[in-house]
Amino acid sequence: MSIDQFVQYLIVGLTDGSIYALVGLGFTIIYAVTRIINFAQGEFVMIGGMLSYTLATSAGLSIPLSFLVSVLSAAAVGAMMYLFAIRTARRASVISLIIITIGFSIFVRGVAAEIWGVSNVRPPFFSGKAPVSLPFVDAVITPQAIWIIGTAVVVTLLLHLFLKYTMVGKALKACAVNPKAAGLVGINARTMALIAFVLAAVIGGTSGVVMAPHILASYDMGVMLGLKGFVAASIGGFKNPIATVAGGLLLGVVENVAVGINWGPFTSSYKHVIALMVLLLILLIKSGRLASEERAA
Amino acid sequence: MQKYLKRAATLILAVAVLAVGSASCGDGDGATAESYKVGALLSTTGGASNLGVPEANTVEMMVEQINAAGGINGRLLEVIVYNDETDAAKCANLANRLIEQDEVLAIIGPTTSGNSLAIIETVTSAQIPLVSCAASADIIEPVEERYWVFKTPQTDRQVVAEIYTYLQSEGITKIAIMTATSSFGTGGKKYLESEAGDFGLTIVANQVFDEGATSMISQLTVIKGTDAEAVVCWAIDPESAVVAMDMQTLQIDLPLLCSHGIANMDFIAAAGDAANGVIFPAGKLPVVSYVPQTDPQWEVLTTYKADYESRYTGGVSTFGGHAYDALSMVVIALEDLEEGLSLAESRAAIRDNLESISGFVGTGGIFTMSPTDHLGMQPGSLALIEIVDGEWTWKQ
Numbered sequence: 193m194s195i196d197q198f199v200q201y202l203i204v205g206l207t208d209g210s211i212y213a214l215v216g217l218g219f220t221i222i223y224a225v226t227r228i229i230n231f232a233q234g235e236f237v238m239i240g241g242m243l244s245y246t247l248a249t250s251a252g253l254s255i256p257l258s259f260l261v262s263v264l265s266a267a268a269v270g271a272m273m274y275l276f277a278i279r280t281a282r283r284a285s286v287i288s289l290i291i292i293t294i295g296f297s298i299f300v301r302g303v304a305a306e307i308w309g310v311s312n313v314r315p316p317f318f319s320g321k322a323p324v325s326l327p328f329v330d331a332v333i334t335p336q337a338i339w340i341i342g343t344a345v346v347v348t349l350l351l352h353l354f355l356k357y358t359m360v361g362k363a364l365k366a367c368a369v370n371p372k373a374a375g376l377v378g379i380n381a382r383t384m385a386l387i388a389f390v391l392a393a394v395i396g397g398t399s400g401v402v403m404a405p406h407i408l409a410s411y412d413m414g415v416m417l418g419l420k421g422f423v424a425a426s427i428g429g430f431k432n433p434i435a436t437v438a439g440g441l442l443l444g445v446v447e448n449v450a451v452g453i454n455w456g457p458f459t460s461s462y463k464h465v466i467a468l469m470v471l472l473l474i475l476l477i478k479s480g481r482l483a484s485e486e487r488a489a
Numbered sequence: 490m491q492k493y494l495k496r497a498a499t500l501i502l503a504v505a506v507l508a509v510g511s512a513s514c515g516d517g518d519g520a521t522a523e524s525y526k527v528g529a530l531l532s533t534t535g536g537a538s539n540l541g542v543p544e545a546n547t548v549e550m551m552v553e554q555i556n557a558a559g560g561i562n563g564r565l566l567e568v569i570v571y572n573d574e575t576d577a578a579k580c581a582n583l584a585n586r587l588i589e590q591d592e593v594l595a596i597i598g599p600t601t602s603g604n605s606l607a608i609i610e611t612v613t614s615a616q617i618p619l620v621s622c623a624a625s626a627d628i629i630e631p632v633e634e635r636y637w638v639f640k641t642p643q644t645d646r647q648v649v650a651e652i653y654t655y656l657q658s659e660g661i662t663k664i665a666i667m668t669a670t671s672s673f674g675t676g677g678k679k680y681l682e683s684e685a686g687d688f689g690l691t692i693v694a695n696q697v698f699d700e701g702a703t704s705m706i707s708q709l710t711v712i713k714g715t716d717a718e719a720v721v722c723w724a725i726d727p728e729s730a731v732v733a734m735d736m737q738t739l740q741i742d743l744p745l746l747c748s749h750g751i752a753n754m755d756f757i758a759a760a761g762d763a764a765n766g767v768i769f770p771a772g773k774l775p776v777v778s779y780v781p782q783t784d785p786q787w788e789v790l791t792t793y794k795a796d797y798e799s800r801y802t803g804g805v806s807t808f809g810g811h812a813y814d815a816l817s818m819v820v821i822a823l824e825d826l827e828e829g830l831s832l833a834e835s836r837a838a839i840r841d842n843l844e845s846i847s848g849f850v851g852t853g854g855i856f857t858m859s860p861t862d863h864l865g866m867q868p869g870s871l872a873l874i875e876i877v878d879g880e881w882t883w884k885q
Binding site for chain 1: 533534535538539542696697698701702704706707708711713714727731738755759
């Protein structure tokens, strides 16, 4: 593997990793605040991507405007999901709620297939598709990839500031740390849950809009993305946004460098398997720790 | 009182369910007094939807045309189409439903090699003929174990030979191959590897990607670091389009040869200008305008193209053509079907009729089936197609 090739794998890895990180953030936020694993997270991404395609092509909206409308729509779907699917079942166990999210994801995919059909679509690139050659090495990056990585950085930064310096952010963190104690100091758990769902939907929708030109959008793009984002979130322990982002980036880089190694099990044949192997490893390591945390709580 | 109401309601519900259930059972001979029932397993959603949708459209169109012209032997044709969602498990379930509940006489499809291979056991033990619309040679080989299975698309082995003949004539000796991990892709990979030596070709890079993969840059970066003179890609259109686009991004200036899995407009729409210069072998349907009127297939090709494009958007594709060939041959088999046979006897008779079809002029080629060849496609059926300015041209 030459230096040029390694840099190329790194670039692709950081791009893919940013995508996984953004999806993973949605899982982390909802789980931290509500203890629910939202298996419909990939669908928020899909809504962002598919809607931005329709708005930018059929409705002829400019890219910033279609971005705004798509993200707001994803937020609305997130709010409706919480209010009508989750809150109405509030007396159910967490496991039941998780299954409800699976049902919701199937529902959303079905509606999307009805509206948009089953073909892949590509929204217009934000800044064209002419690849940018890097200095000093023979590697390229596409403008859309730069947008994706940039979006991941900005979103992570904004989220961090939000959680640390705003009242609502601190209230969310309080719920994550100890829901009962948060309730005792006057934080309304249901409002926080709604905010968590909307926030996850906004981040999901944003990532969908920015990644759709790069990876092609379709009604079922959320399935594989949800899986990869879930792996990223589990590397982050479902609690820490920064760890989630690091997990996503790590996953993306490892997947692509493995292809480049092209030796033994590290070949393109196992690219997707790597995410699942990492997941298995995390679950084995963490299950022990999670179990002892549950006992202590 | 409440308890008795509940019991009564349950009883009524149970009776209603039984009534509906028995009403949907067939009457045991594969045909009502008015119609012949044929099943179709097509992937109209999922990864192979760009192939399955034209197939389903073609079936719909043909059924209407046949019934409007009086049907077959005075009976109507009824084709029950199920969507297997490009999922082998669902396909197997639906195959059982067609065989046992709907009691069809024959099945056309599935769309993909993976799903076709998944139901070979099912149709063989149920003793019902299957005419697949998928490419892998394993579907009909070894023919001793494929007594009930036929297919209409050219096999992967034939298409590989066509590609390799072209590369050899261009003086190319070193190639890189990029294949999908689907059954279609691994089938192609097998023949790409085994036939290379016969055409003086060495494979210097051998990369794979999953169906649904959205970036091939890493695999192509590996290829870029080798001395390959051409890239051969074996996948259907979504993934092949990504290969074409990523080659353009990485500025890999090598010729790209693809399988016959990209013979629809969706490939060109998805790949944009990266599609130009791509070369692939397929049946003559995409390049009908280049086919001379003296070609025995000319009439079938032009009629099918005109009919399809007047009813459906998206342009004609070879996949709809495979379904046309499959259903046409089943219809020919039905025309010779005796009256009064039981379901099992009818299915066996249709199988025998299919196997004796000779000289059927279809869209994919001219078919002559035999006990040793359940594809029966005569040479000269493949055209080498090059995409120029977003259009298909016949490279001769």
